[in-house]
Amino acid sequence: MKYEVVIIGGSYAGLSAALPLARARRQILIVDAGQRRNRFAEHSHNFLTQDGRSPSSIAEEARAQVEKYSTVSWLFETVTDVKALDDQYLVIAGEQHIQAEKIIIATGVKDELPPVEGLAERWGKSIYHCPYCDGYELNLGEIGVLASGMHSLHQALMLPDWGNTTLFLNDKINTNELDDEILAKLSKRQVLIETRKISRIEGHCDVVFTDGERMTVNGLFVATVTRLQANWIRDLGLEIDSNEYGEAIKTSPTKETNVKGVYACGDVTRSGGSVALSVGDGAMTGIVAHKSLIF
Template sequence: MNYEVVIIGGSYAGLSAALPLARARRQILIIDAGQRRNRFAEYSHNFLTQDGQAPNTIAEEAREQVKKYSTVSWLCETVTDVKAVDGQYVVFAGEQQFQAEKIIIATGIKDELPQVEGLTERWGKSIYHCPYCDGYELNMGEIGVLASGMHSLHQALMLPDWGNTTLFLNDAIKTEQLDDELLAKLSKRQIVIETRQVARIENHCDVVFVDEERTTLDGLFVSTVTRLQANWIRNLGLDIDSNEYGEAIKTSPAKETNIKGIYACGDVTRSGGSVALSVGDGAMTGIVAHKSFIF
């Protein structure tokens, strides 16, 4: 089957990209595997008009609004490959394949958590990554940062605006890496530095050390390492930015990749993300993709 645009990923960025294209009556297909990045979170915050709403409710409402447009098709499936053929693109999903003039990649990313027992099952419930999304609800209580690298210092320095903050080095940051300048910054923000190794997380958010002592927190923040969802993204020859924060597709400000006809938006293009940023990214991408048919 032939489409003008195939959007790979039907979460906030992908749906937002679809909307201007649908309103321009372009024939589009959205392929979504149902693996929203924030599917583990109970509530979504810091998104105007939807503050405190359940993430799945926001996504479902957006999906129903987009699917009302007659030129929009939807497929619940995982994309396994994308190939350039005769100036267009062939998208493989399940047992089917689709041809498109343009591709929008909005697959999101995978979060790699530190290997600490109890983190994964509490992710999005008492373990967080974005203070703007979840910090306010901790009510200036006891909060922590579990270091996953030197980049965690940035997160730690932000967090005292949301509560009494402890930085758990957990061997991801060595004490000798904390020079006088860094120590002065942490001290100015009244951040407690904990050097003991973390063994596991229990109950709501009890940090248990290897010596079996524990400290009880209202919430714990972790900087994850973000990874691309699929190898076909790399195989396309897209420029990929890789650093200590993870991986992201490089785009222009207009969300164009280095390959003509392929755009990318949302968390797959940035080291940090949120629903609001993904929606803005998607809106820009959909408009730019539409204009590329004309100009």
């Protein structure tokens, strides 16, 4: 099979990239493994016209709209390899070997959570990563920040706009690392600092310490470490940014990678996560990829 563009990842960024290409009547294939990053979340917020809807309903409606275009094909499969083939690419997904002139990577990322018992089960329900997405619904209640590194201080300083904030150091930040300047900032924002080690999370969001005591919060925020989902991304020779927040494919402002004919968009290209930003990313990528087929 041969396509002009193969889009790897059929969530918000990938579907958004598909739309301008479909409207230009280009032959495109979307390969999707069905693992949206926000599949654990009950509601999506901070996306104009879609605020409060379930993430799955947004994705399903987007797919239905894209699939109305006759030049769009869909393959529900996991990509296991992508190889350069002269001036094109060979995409291997299951038993399928697919040839493409251009590749758009919109695979998203996987989140690594701190190894705290009860955390993963509540991810997207009472454990969050984005205050813009989930902070408002906590109604200015009690909010916790679970430290996963020094970058969690940034999160702790933001969150008082959404409620009374406690920073749980949990042995991830040493009190000696908190200099007078950062302590003054935390104090100004009325952030409480809890140094006790956490044993587990119970109930809706009860923080249980190793000494047996517990503290109830309405929601707990944690900055995950994001990881690329597939080794073939590295094998392509793409430049990867790596820091304390995780990994991301490096792109130009127009979503081009360092490998000719390969583009990337959405969460796989940045830290954090946002449906709205992923949609915008995808729209730009689709347009740039289309123009590259002409010029």
